[in-house]
Amino acid sequence: MKKLLLFALVIASQSFYAQTSVVKKPEYVILVNNEISTMAQVEKYGAEGYVKSMNKGVSEKERDELAKKFGDKIGDREFIFKIELYTEQEKLENDKKAKVQAIQFKKIAEPKNEFILNVEDKAKDFTLKLIDGKEVKLSDLKGKVVLVNFWATWCAPCLMELYDIPAKIITPNKDKDFVFLAISIGEKEAVVQKKVEKLRKDGIDFNFGLDPNSKIWNEYAKGSIPKSFIIDKEGVIKFESMGNTPNNLENMAAEIEKLLAK
Numbered sequence: 001m002k003k004l005l006l007f008a009l010v011i012a013s014q015s016f017y018a019q020t021s022v023v024k025k026p027e028y029v030i031l032v033n034n035e036i037s038t039m040a041q042v043e044k045y046g047a048e049g050y051v052k053s054m055n056k057g058v059s060e061k062e063r064d065e066l067a068k069k070f071g072d073k074i075g076d077r078e079f080i081f082k083i084e085l086y087t088e089q090e091k092l093e094n095d096k097k098a099k100v101q102a103i104q105f106k107k108i109a110e111p112k113n114e115f116i117l118n119v120e121d122k123a124k125d126f127t128l129k130l131i132d133g134k135e136v137k138l139s140d141l142k143g144k145v146v147l148v149n150f151w152a153t154w155c156a157p158c159l160m161e162l163y164d165i166p167a168k169i170i171t172p173n174k175d176k177d178f179v180f181l182a183i184s185i186g187e188k189e190a191v192v193q194k195k196v197e198k199l200r201k202d203g204i205d206f207n208f209g210l211d212p213n214s215k216i217w218n219e220y221a222k223g224s225i226p227k228s229f230i231i232d233k234e235g236v237i238k239f240e241s242m243g244n245t246p247n248n249l250e251n252m253a254a255e256i257e258k259l260l261a262k
Helices: 002-010 039-047 060-073 088-104 156-173 189-201 215-220 248-260
Strands: 029-032 035-037 051-056 080-085 127-130 135-137 145-151 178-185 209-211 227-231 237-242
Touching: 029 039, 029 060, 039 051, 039 080, 145 156, 145 215, 145 248, 156 178, 156 248, 178 215, 209 215, 227 248, 237 248
Parallel strands: 029 080, 145 178, 178 209
Antiparallel strands: 029 035, 051 080, 127 135, 127 209, 145 227, 227 237
């Protein structure tokens, strides 16, 4: 059930960017036992205890096979969710096991803090190589509000967030003292470049940054992505977020507006 909740949440002025085109946002495709389904149906299966496994993303080969079967309904492989259901016999056995586990587990695990730097901490300085070959140093951006967003090409929630950032963050702050740094972590430049070409065709036109060895990432956070940090004009972290959750970008936009007004 916890996984199902997380799944539902997922289904939700500088030269560093040059966003002018209309964004063509992709849609998630949900496959239940290899047949296209809906989120409403998945929620029903989840409530009844039939969800056996959920996997986000498929291989390129598997995506191509699905496209042969379903045609244009199948988009990029990162946005495909595969869900497997229990058979009736498996469900009975799993229900018994779940009752035993419920008795055994009496303590609720404390949520893990995946942030190394926190609100009111001084942002760690870094030099970021941009995908066009230029470099930018964070400390050189003093006097500007900076949004640092950590993402990866394989991360569907990251990509969905990137599709929403132009309208909600970049366009409202164009020609203001604001800089957006989208930093890909742990991936080779060629891999990022290939994904960026696809994003630009869809209207996502940022000058992406590269952190192939996760050096910058390891100074700021750990665990899951996307993660974002808003840094004020004095280089202090004022806001941080994890995941692409409802109202997340709206909250970021409000914080940026507040900091720019100072």
